[in-house]
Amino acid sequence: MFVNFRRINKRQCVQLMTTCLVLSLVMLCWEQLDNRVVSHVKSYSYRYLSNRFVYVNRSLTISRQQARVFSDFRYLLDHPDKCAGQDVLLLLLVKTSPENIERRNAIRSTWGNETYIQNHLGVTVKVLFVLGAPPTKEEEPSWSKRSGVGFQEHLADEDRLHGDMIQQDFLDSFHNLTLKLILQFHWTHRCCAHARFLMTADDDVFVHMPNLVSYLQDAKSKGVTDFWIGRVHRGAPPIRRKDSKYYVSFEMYQWLSYPDYTAGAGYVVSGDVADKIYQAMLTLNASLYIDDVFMGICANAVGVSPQEHIFFSGEGKAPYHQCIYDQMMTSHGHVEDIYDLWEAATSPRVKQRTSGLVGRLYCTAVKTYLLCRPYNFNTYPCKAAYS
Known part of the structure; x- marks a missing residue:
């Protein structure tokens, strides 16, 4: 089968190029993607279908000595x-x-x-x-x-x-x-x-x-x-x-x-x-x-x-904002900024600006923007915006 390139219009050309680009990216990332997807499917199957962590305990049990x-x-x-x-x-x-x-x-x-x-x-x-x-x-x-x-x-x-x-x-x-x-x-x-x-x-x-x-x-x-x-x-x-x-x-x-x-x-x-x-x-x-x-x-x-607990972060760093500080428990990845963060997070102004009906509505909107974006990983989940 041969393709007559003279009959391909501009729109079809863009579609063809886009398809080739997507296929190239999939081929480059397939091994890593495949390993990640397959490993998680196996993991959840083991957890929810087999659920045999009792074998884990038995296999790792040793004497006190x-x-x-x-x-x-x-x-x-x-x-x-x-x-x-x-x-x-x-x-x-x-x-x-x-x-x-x-x-x-x-x-x-x-x-x-x-x-x-x-x-x-x-x-x-x-x-x-x-x-x-x-x-x-x-x-x-x-x-x-x-x-x-x-x-x-x-x-x-x-x-x-x-x-x-x-x-x-x-x-x-x-x-x-x-x-x-x-x-x-x-x-x-x-x-x-x-x-x-x-x-x-x-x-x-x-x-x-x-x-x-x-x-x-x-x-x-x-x-x-x-x-x-x-x-x-x-x-x-x-x-x-x-x-x-x-x-x-x-x-x-x-x-x-x-x-x-x-x-x-x-x-x-x-x-x-x-x-x-x-x-x-x-x-x-x-x-x-x-x-x-x-x-x-x-x-x-x-x-x-x-x-x-939605205000314990994982490997991520929580956003810097008074509405976050109001309920923050932990945030990961702080070294040089720890003095400034301590001063900002424990300031009396935090409670003043986040309390009351207006303050709560404002913070809900701010936290929705900060926590519900697609690339927000390993810090507080989106549902924390509405707690």
């Missing part, structure tokens, strides 16, 4: 009396890396300032930074080498100044994040089991502490149990692409879907859930280095399910 290899590390920095004799509403554990000194100082000066929280919000919140051991001498930052003082000595000096760091002697790295998660729950069980709530967060997360404290005080007054809130991932499949940071081999996790879990950037559990997770960790294989997924596995093993 075997599980100790994931927690039996020596403490380099510790504060076992941090919560002693105090009515702690929230124990907030911030996952950090040894080199992130400026991030820790920014948190100490803003949303993680215990004195501010006690004096202005009237509750006791304990903030601790959780980290592993620094790199070897050859991998130390240049400033540490020039000082002639080892990196660990710098960390010890920082801790003597602030008294808010807990550290074990496993290497601080991405592939040891699950060890850092286990450290948090083991330390909580040992030193602060009476805290009403436990929160774990990254050191580039912004926490709107006044909003969070108000929310948790309300939850406490209702006597909530089995409480686990955050940005929930449901039916997520393991990533099998070896070029991905989150690649998980079949040997490490053979199943088609992960149990439900919350984004590791920041989530909150009640004290009873923290204890259940600790108990689960005593008999589970923690070789899976994606810490938020391992948290989901532990929770599934003890019958706890996460609850979605």
Whole structure:
């Protein structure tokens, strides 16, 4: 069959070119698209048709003696009396890396300032930074080498100044994040089991502490149990692409879907859930280095399910606006802007401008525009505009 190009008019020519362009793009992206679509179809089929996470629990269950290899590390920095004799509403554990000194100082000066929280919000919140051991001498930052003082000595000096760091002697790295998660729950069980709530967060997360404290005080007054809130991932499949940071081999996790879990950037559990997770960790294989997924596995093993909170962000950064600040809980990806955001988000002007009928209608319109656009990913969902 031959095409007579002389009979093709301008409109047909445009259609032909457009078709060729679309086909080219589909061919270029097909492999990635196919893998993503197929993996999610398999994941949801496994979750909703088979729903056999009991096999996951059985396959990962090991003896207590075997599980100790994931927690039996020596403490380099510790504060076992941090919560002693105090009515702690929230124990907030911030996952950090040894080199992130400026991030820790920014948190100490803003949303993680215990004195501010006690004096202005009237509750006791304990903030601790959780980290592993620094790199070897050859991998130390240049400033540490020039000082002639080892990196660990710098960390010890920082801790003597602030008294808010807990550290074990496993290497601080991405592939040891699950060890850092286990450290948090083991330390909580040992030193602060009476805290009403436990929160774990990254050191580039912004926490709107006044909003969070108000929310948790309300939850406490209702006597909530089995409480686990955050940005929930449901039916997520393991990533099998070896070029991905989150690649998980079949040997490490053979199943088609992960149990439900919350984004590791920041989530909150009640004290009873923290204890259940600790108990689960005593008999589970923690070789899976994606810490938020391992948290989901532990929770599934003890019958706890996460609850979605629309103002906990996932991997995304919330829009900058007073109408967002009014209900914000967490926002991810803040480093240089944390001081300005803290000042803006906690300003009395926020409540003044977002209250009343006019303020609520205005904020609904603003949040609809900010949150309901098609390319708004990993931050608050569109339905948050109407809450």
